Amino acid sequence: xxxxxxxxxxxxxxxxxxxxxxxxxxxxxxxxxxxxxxxxxxxxxxxxxxxxxxxxxxxxxxxxxxxxxxxxxxxxxxxxxxxxxxxxxxxxxxxxxxxxxxxxxxxxxxxxxxxxxxxxxxxxxxxxxxxxxxxxxxxxxxxxxxxxxxxxxxxxxxxxxxxxxxxxxxxxxxxxxxxxxxxxxxxxxxxxxxxxxxxxxxxxxxxxxxxxxxxxxxxxxxxxxxxxxxxxxxxxxxxxxxxxxxxxxxxxxxxxxxxxxxxxxxxxxxxxxxxxxxxxxxxxxxxxxxxxxxxxxxxxxxxxxxxxxxxxxxxxxxxxxxxxxxxxxxxxxxxxxxxxxxxxxxxxxxxxxxxxxxxxxxxxxxxxxxxxxxxxxxxxxxxxxxxxxxxxxxxxxxxxxxxxxxxxxxxxxxxxxxxxxxxxxxxxxxxxxxxxxxxxxxxxxxxxxxxxxxxxxxxxxxxxxxxxxxxxxxxxxxxxxxxxxxxxxxxxxxxxxxxxxxxxx
Numbered sequence: 367x368x369x370x371x372x373x374x375x376x377x378x379x380x381x382x383x384x385x386x387x388x389x390x391x392x393x394x395x396x397x398x399x400x401x402x403x404x405x406x407x408x409x410x411x412x413x414x415x416x417x418x419x420x421x422x423x424x425x426x427x428x429x430x431x432x433x434x435x436x437x438x439x440x441x442x443x444x445x446x447x448x449x450x451x452x453x454x455x456x457x458x459x460x461x462x463x464x465x466x467x468x469x470x471x472x473x474x475x476x477x478x479x480x481x482x483x484x485x486x487x488x489x490x491x492x493x494x495x496x497x498x499x500x501x502x503x504x505x506x507x508x509x510x511x512x513x514x515x516x517x518x519x520x521x522x523x524x525x526x527x528x529x530x531x532x533x534x535x536x537x538x539x540x541x542x543x544x545x546x547x548x549x550x551x552x553x554x555x556x557x558x559x560x561x562x563x564x565x566x567x568x569x570x571x572x573x574x575x576x577x578x579x580x581x582x583x584x585x586x587x588x589x590x591x592x593x594x595x596x597x598x599x600x601x602x603x604x605x606x607x608x609x610x611x612x613x614x615x616x617x618x619x620x621x622x623x624x625x626x627x628x629x630x631x632x633x634x635x636x637x638x639x640x641x642x643x644x645x646x647x648x649x650x651x652x653x654x655x656x657x658x659x660x661x662x663x664x665x666x667x668x669x670x671x672x673x674x675x676x677x678x679x680x681x682x683x684x685x686x687x688x689x690x691x692x693x694x695x696x697x698x699x700x701x702x703x704x705x706x707x708x709x710x711x712x713x714x715x716x717x718x719x720x721x722x723x724x725x726x727x728x729x730x731x732x733x734x735x736x737x738x739x740x741x742x743x744x745x746x747x748x749x750x751x752x753x754x755x756x757x758x759x760x761x762x763x764x765x766x767x768x769x770x771x772x773x774x775x776x777x778x779x780x781x782x783x784x785x786x787x788x789x790x791x792x793x794x795x796x797x798x799x800x801x802x803x804x805x806x807x808x809x810x811x812x813x814x815x816x817x818x819x820x821x822x823x824x825x826x827x828x829x830x831x832x833x834x835x836x837x838x839x840x841x842x843x844x845x846x847x848x849x850x851x852x853x854x855x856x857x858x859x860x861x862x863x864x865x866x867x868x869x870x871x
Contacts, residue, residue: 390446393439395679401425402678417789419681419749423782426685433686447683448690452757459680459750460555461627461642465619466673467552468646470666475545476650481730482546486742487553490719495519495561497715505711506704507772513568514769520565521756521777522712524558525551526749540801542732547745555751556639560586562755570764589636594644597626602648606656612664615657619649619665680750687753688778691760697775705779712780717743737799744795747784752777 405421433444498519503510510518564582568574601622608614626645630638654662720727720739727734756777760770827844830836 387446390439390443391450394443394447397440397443398679398682399675401682402675417785417792419677420785420789422678422681423685423785426682426687427689428685429682430686430689433690444686444690448687452754452761455680455683455750455754455757457627457631459676460639461623462676463673463680464552464555464639464642465623465646466669467548468643469619469649469669471545471549471646471650472541473650475542476549476647479542479546479549479731482727482734483549483553485723485726485730486550486720487557490550490723491523491554491557491561493719493722494523494715495558497718498522498712501708501711501715506708510769510772511569513565513574514765514773516565517562517569517759518773518776520558520562521752521759521773522708522748522780523561524555524748524751524755525746526555526751543738543741543801546731546738547742550742552643553640556590556637556643557587559639559751559755560637566759566762569759570762585635586637587640589634590630590638590640591644593626593630593634593636594641595648597622597629597641598645598648598653601645602653602656605653610658610661612661615661615665616668619669684750684753684781687757688781691757692775692778693771696771701772701775705776706783708776709780709783712746713743716746737801740799741792741795741801744788744792747788748777748781749785753781 402418402422405425406418409416409418409421429440430444433441435441495516496519499512499515502518503512503515507515560583563586564574564579601618604618605615608618623642623645626641627638630636630641657665720743724734724739756774759765759773762770831839
């Protein structure tokens with residue numbers, strides 16, 4: 367096969383064949399995951415906290431830079447992936463990352479914060495897109511048309527808080543704050559992609575009226591929710607018929623996620639992102655209860671590992687593609703100055719959006735104070751979604767080349783600035799605001815719930831110990847398995863049999 371592929375390459379003038387290109391793509395993915403595992407272990411031994419996604423993104427930039435120096439297989443692997451259609455990035459990685467994020471959300475917190483998420487991801491995205499488009503058209507790039515300005519506004523309104531959410535987990539931030547940021551970004555991406563779809567058609571020469579745009583917007587959003595409900599219910603019904611078969615349950619969730627995205631985007635012409643978020647919310651609501659405990663643990667481990675690999679590949683690709691696609695020598699000092707000005711404008715726009723919505727945000731969820739608002743504004747990172755949308759614009763022949771280059775330049779520059787500056791300083795901001803640990807009220811609720819569970823367990827164990835068929839049970843070992851780090855066990859003796867010890871806080 368190798369000789370045949372080599373001969374085909376020679377007959378084609380030395381051009382890489384699909385066979386050899388496929389090998390380089392496989393190498394790129396495998397080496398990316400290897401580097402991700404290396405940095406994952408390395409970062410745990412550093413005396414300070416560095417977001418994993420920032421490190422991988424910078425590694426991608428370095429890989430792309432080295433590939434220009436002809437370093438053999440590393441350079442060939444970069445050449446193989448830079449020619450991939452950016453739509454493929456969305457199709458491969460977006461369903462994976464979105465379903466896992468929605469699948470892992472705590473339902474009781476998600477349900478209570480949902481009004482805040484919908485407000486931020488709905489009206490908030492519209493406000494941010496409009497203000498960003500006005501800044502682009504009126505200040506930064508007056509040569510852009512309004513439709514092109516709104517395209518860039520939609521691209522830069524799609525936040526990607528992977529780095530911030532990971533950091534919140536590392537420093538022990540409030541799960542409520544983490545859920546709010548992650549849930550807002552899930553819905554945010556769906557809304558931003560819908561708005562992008564509307565205006566990219568207009569920028570390419572299509573017609574866009576207010577009435578037609580509103581109908582399309584409702585079709586994409588409402589249709590996506592309806593598709594997610596249908597697929598989610600069907601998948602949950604199928605899972606309820608599977609008993610203790612982790613392989614089948616993993617296959618059902620994985621295949622249904624990608625089929626849902628494909629059917630929504632390609633056949634039904636609705637928002638695949640909103641469809642997957644809706645399906646994931648159904649799983650969080652009652653779908654997990656249809657899966658056995660042993661299978662659920664295996665399922666969560668599988669999705670966690672697969673999502674980590676997907677996130678690693680996305681940020682490595684983002685770094686490599688930015689180095690390859692954005693030719694920095696084309697841009698002047700004025701362009702760089704406008705980029706930094708845009709970064710400041712985007713921060714102010716997000717702060718303004720949060721401030722405008724604050725009177726309504728305070729009424730829902732768990733309240734909304736200035737500390738949460740500060741983290742929400744600072745955590746508005748741009749990432750793989752913004753870069754993929756910018757690459758779609760770059761490959762559109764109907765849009766002026768100068769506009770395409772500027773859109774990719776701004777999207778890539780904002781991605782770097784938010785990942786490096788915002789992502790690296792979020793830990794410091796959390797510590798300064800006192801959000802790196804649970805509040806006293808949250809700790810009191812946690813301890814109270816542990817105490818109630820402790821009492822229920824003790825009563826249940828004493829009830830079981832009085833039965834003849836359980837007299838030979840070693841209740842000390844049972845108590846040790848149920849013991850929580852915040853719960854101490856009063857052993858009251860050793861050995862098997864007898865009444866179980868009381869678990870005391």
